[in-house]
Every structure is written in C-alpha cells, then in structure tokens.
Amino acid sequence: MSEQAVLAINQAVQGMYEAFPYPNYSLFIPLRWQEAYSSGSLFAQRLVQQKMGQTAVSPGIRRVLVAGCGDVQAAIIGKWEPRAHRLVGVDLSRPSLRKARLRSWLMLRPVDFRQVNLEKTAVDLGTPFLHIDAYGMLHHLANPSQGLSNLGRALAPGGTMRIMVYNSRARKWLFELSRVFALLGLSAYQRTDLQEAVQLLKLFQKHLPALQERLEGMQAVIREPARLVDAFFHEREARLGLDFWLRAVEDAGLVPLGLMDRYAELDDLANPLLDMPAQDALQARIDDLRFENNLEFYLYKKSGPTGEALISPAPLSLRRSGPPLAWQRYAETKSLGRLQLWNLWQAFLTRNFQGHSSFLDRWARHVEPLALQRLSRLGALFPDQFQSRELQKLLHAPMQKAMEAPAFPEARLLRDIPELQRRLEHILVARKLPMARLPLISERLRRAQCL
C-alpha cells in the first residue's frame, strides 16, 4: 500500500474518532477499576514470572505505553500501575486525548498524552517501554503488521504487551450488516442516519432469529453513538485471520505468552492463559464458532534473565474495592462465598504488586476444582500460588473433554418479511437510490444470518 493510501486511511480513522471519541464515558461515571485487573504491566510481568520463573526486564525500565488509548483506557491502566511507572497515552484523536487528560487530572494520576500516528514508520516514542497495551487498535491501521512492528521496536527486551485484535470470523455478521447500511446510504455523520440504523437493528432483531441473541447482547453498543459507529460504520476495520496475527507477532520479534478466554470457550484445551493454544486447535475453534471472543494476547519480547519487576504496595483503594464481578459470573464460580473471593482478591493484589502471595493450598481445600480452574483461566489465580503439585497441575489442565460447536436458526429471506422489505424500500426511495440495490441488500442480510 502506498504511503498516500496509508495516510488517507489514517485521516479517515482520525476523523471518525474525532467526531466520536471512544468509548465516550462520562468523566464522572464511577468506573469499576478492579474489572481491569488483567490490563497493567504487573499482571503481564507476573505471567512471565509464572512461565519462566522470573521476569526479565532491566531494572530502571519504568515506562508504560497505552497505544490508541481512547478517552478512558490510560486512566484505567493508571490505576493498576505503581506510582513509579510513567504512563504515556497516545492516540490520533485530539478530543479523546483532551478528555483523557482531564480524567487523569481528576484522578491525580499524571499521564504524558501525545497525539501520535502509531503507523508512521519513523514513529519515535522515546526510551523503551516496560509494557504496551494496544487494545482494539491494531485492526484499524492501514498496515497492522507495520504498526505492531513499531510497537515491538518500542518495547524493552523482557517487556510485555497486551493486544486485543478482532476475531474477524466471529464478526462476519457485523460486517454484512455494515454493508447493508452502506448500500442504504446511511452515514455515521448524520444523526438521523444513526437513528435509522438503530431502528433497522431493532427490526433485524425482531425478524431474524439467527441474529436475535447477538443483537440483544449489543444493546449497550446500540444505545451509545460512539460504540454504534465503532461497530457498524468504521472507516477501517482490517479483516484478518489468526494466521496473519501470529505471523505479525513473530515478525515484530514477540512471543505469545497466552490468551485470555473471557467467554469460557476453550475449556477443552489446556489453560490458554498459561499454555498458548496451538494454532490449528485455535483456528478450528474459530472456524466453527466455538471461539467467538476477540483475540486477547499477552506477548513478550525475549531477553536474557536480567531483572525483577517492580515491587510496590497495592493501593488501599483497590484492596478495599472488592473482587471483580468478572470473577463471579461463571457457572463454576457463582457459588463462591464472599469471604473466599475476598481472600483470593487480597492474594491476587499481593502477588500482582509484590510478586508473591502466601500459598493458597488451604484456601483451595474449600473451593471446587472447576472453580479453581476457571479462576486460573481468568488470571485470578496462578499455579505458583500453590505448593501442591497436584493443584498446580490442575490449573493447567483442560476443564472439559470437548466443546460443542454452536447451532443457529435458519436464515430468513427478505422477501418473506414484508415489514422489513417495505422499510428498506422506503429508505431507498426517500434517498433516491436505485431499487436495484434491494437484491444486494437482501443477499447481505442472508449472509449475515449464515453464521
């Protein structure tokens, strides 16, 4: 791709995020910091420590980069970084950076915010970083592997990275619906068009059984224009497969450490956070939609064993806040007692900030093995917190023999849904668009339902 084409994409993406800063949370909304327990440098460094016996970053490397920080991510990660760590937040969007800066002032957590295009080949972010967070950003670049390489270069040896990139296979239906909106001439930049899109999504939910559950799960996205535009009107969403991303990671000189299985879709594999799944095993599960989560990888830049991660007391505000709700919402963890969770949370914080917690073997005697396994897959509990070899082995082991591929209702054809067909015809007429688009729209709607 020519440099001009890259720049044109960057400008379109910048324009979009300037019109719709993401995720556009109010400055005064109370954030549940503890839900972001797996986002900071210490979590990633402790993952390295678990896998390699020690962390390997040189002492004195204390900078953390939030790449494509949007308006809230740097503040969230700032809560998890020791005060001695210097945070840098970069983004293309000025309004996002302005809001992010205000938020960091309100929190009394200094962050060095900069407007930077991370895709520029000559991008210079200063001295190397201990950790980089690039959550939901790389797939919006014109050349994602170039962007990842830039980040890889900015990382110190022994440094860690968390990236979240889209699972394009699982988002096929979203892509097809976004094509429907484009064929109808709807624009992200017209308020009435966004309202039209919301009405159409409601009609799709009502009439297309294959999409009902998915659209129901997206109510928060549909309600908030910034998130609606991000999902259905994006200026650039590179549709790339697992093989592309694993190659890009390798080309950037990085090694995958593990994968966050947020939706408990990989229970028939060894703990994916501790033992990175084999490519073909993960690909097979992506192909038949057993795995629909985005790809949340923890990465590591190789180095010799040189150092120790910073040891710092956990902030009292986190200690008092109580465990993440995310730990409690799984079938296996629902019945855990408040005290059990509280004790686990305190041990988690101690290990995260100080490197080691006291052993949890006695605590584990009162917890079901499946709950221990689930907690470990979420990064709430690590094998090095147990003395018992049996318990350590349990945390690595698969939780189930097999997982079934999901089945979905049949696709419905537009011609069999008069209410929806009339609505779409009406939009085409009102916008003076050719009726010949209707069969194309109908085909896109059919494909959206063929999950």
Ligand SMILES: C[S@@+](CC[C@H](N)C(=O)[O-])C[C@H]1O[C@@H](n2cnc3c(N)ncnc32)[C@H](O)[C@@H]1O
């Ligand atoms: C989906 S948002 C994610 C924001 C944040 N990471 C989060 O999870 O809340 C993607 C962000 O990446 C930024 N971005 C996209 N392309 C970029 C580029 N080339 N350089 C820097 N930032 C970029 C956008 O401006 C936007 O704020």
